[in-house]
Amino acid sequence: MTSKVDEGGRDLRISQLTKEFATFTAVRSLDLVVPQGSFFALLGPSGCGKTTTLRMVAGLERPTSGSIHLGDLDITYEKPYRRPVNTVFQSYALFPHLTIADNVAFGLRRRGKKEVKSAVDQMLELVELQAQAKKKPAQLSGGQQQRVALARALINRPEVLLLDEPLGALDLKLRRAMQLELKRIQTEVGLTFVHVTHDQEEAMTMADTIAVMNGGVIEQMGAPSELYENPKTTFVANFLGQSNLIATTIHGHEGDFVVGDMHGTKVSVPADRAHSDSGEGWLGIRPEKVLIAPEGEEIDAPGNTLNGGVITDASFIGVSTQYQVRMPWGAELMAFEQNTGARGLLAPGTKVSVSWRPEYAFLLDASQDVNAGIEDD
Numbered sequence: 001m002t003s004k005v006d007e008g009g010r011d012l013r014i015s016q017l018t019k020e021f022a023t024f025t026a027v028r029s030l031d032l033v034v035p036q037g038s039f040f041a042l043l044g045p046s047g048c049g050k051t052t053t054l055r056m057v058a059g060l061e062r063p064t065s066g067s068i069h070l071g072d073l074d075i076t077y078e079k080p081y082r083r084p085v086n087t088v089f090q091s092y093a094l095f096p097h098l099t100i101a102d103n104v105a106f107g108l109r110r111r112g113k114k115e116v117k118s119a120v121d122q123m124l125e126l127v128e129l130q131a132q133a134k135k136k137p138a139q140l141s142g143g144q145q146q147r148v149a150l151a152r153a154l155i156n157r158p159e160v161l162l163l164d165e166p167l168g169a170l171d172l173k174l175r176r177a178m179q180l181e182l183k184r185i186q187t188e189v190g191l192t193f194v195h196v197t198h199d200q201e202e203a204m205t206m207a208d209t210i211a212v213m214n215g216g217v218i219e220q221m222g223a224p225s226e227l228y229e230n231p232k233t234t235f236v237a238n239f240l241g242q243s244n245l246i247a248t249t250i251h252g253h254e255g256d257f258v259v260g261d262m263h264g265t266k267v268s269v270p271a272d273r274a275h276s277d278s279g280e281g282w283l284g285i286r287p288e289k290v291l292i293a294p295e296g297e298e299i300d301a302p303g304n305t306l307n308g309g310v311i312t313d314a315s316f317i318g319v320s321t322q323y324q325v326r327m328p329w330g331a332e333l334m335a336f337e338q339n340t341g342a343r344g345l346l347a348p349g350t351k352v353s354v355s356w357r358p359e360y361a362f363l364l365d366a367s368q369d370v371n372a373g374i375e376d377d
Contacts, residue, residue, distance in 0.1 A: 010071040017066035028216040041207035049216040086153040094137040123151040238373030280366035287334035295351040303357035
């Protein structure tokens with residue numbers, strides 16, 4: 001890298017980026033800063049604009065308007081091969097007739113580099129494939145091929161590595177192992193990774209920061225824990241995990257809390273987790289934060305408590321039991337209880353009370369679609 005690159009700070013900065021196609025707008029006035037050296041995820045459902053954004057950064061799509069900068073360098077309309085950016089796609093696009101070592105060396109050799117062996121050895125060590133150097137891609141597993149594609153991109157020392165659903169072709173167990181591998185590699189090389197995915201677990205496992213996209217815009221951006229614990233829209237609440245969203249009439253502030261009426265029960269939400277403070281709202285609580293007990297039994301650490309529930313379904317999934325509880329007003333709440341052995345399974349038909357601590361709840365404006373972000377199976 002040149003001294004100019006090192007001096008200026010090389011955050012990836014996207015400003016007012018828009019991409020219009022003939023019949024729709026894929027990305028709308030997107031503003032985004034990806035700090036240098038971070039692992040950043042663009043998360044969203046199919047058609048939300050995340051891959052189009054990635055392709056504009058890579059130079060594979062021309063923006064309709066807006067700009068893309070790496071530090072002070074404007075790369076908005078630069079040719080792909082002139083950008084300090086490399087992309088790893090879901091289809092690894094390895095050369096089947098070349099050995100693994102030659103696949104990794106391809107970029108350097110194409111640029112006229114003669115002595116590449118030490119660089120190739122270093123990359124194969126990074127992705128733990130030294131023993132596979134002389135094999136052909138067809139002799140490797142999908143996870144190994146993915147690591148070859150990663151090494152082939154990293155050997156060029158890009159400032160930004162773009163990852164477009166790179167784990168999508170792998171089975172679940174291998175995908176989870178590769179999530180940890182990718183994070184390890186990013187930490188070791190210290191480059192900026194921008195990872196596009198529709199998989200919430202994948203984004204939360206690896207990324208320092210997640211931008212949740214929907215309809216060509218960013219709904220919310222922040223650390224994984226921040227987005228999960230304090231979503232600001234129904235889309236984020238539903239897309240990132242599961243949420244109970246319960247109709248609540250908001251009465252206003254009481255000290256550091258916003259209070260309201262939920263079907264006759266007074267409920268409260270910390271003011272910094274209340275994204276509406278008047279009118280009608282959706283009170284949100286994650287299922288694993290919902291405590292449940294047979295009617296008449298004391299609930300451990302009670303908070304906002306609702307009585308009169310009936311269990312309609314109980315699913316044992318190993319680490320937890322997932323309950324569906326029908327409330328007196330007809331809605332069903334989800335409650336996930338860890339299987340600590342403290343008590344046995346509560347059978348469908350059991351009358352129960354549910355409770356949650358107010359500090360775990362969040363409050364959203366009821367003008368938002370309560371079903372936004374719920375994906376069809």
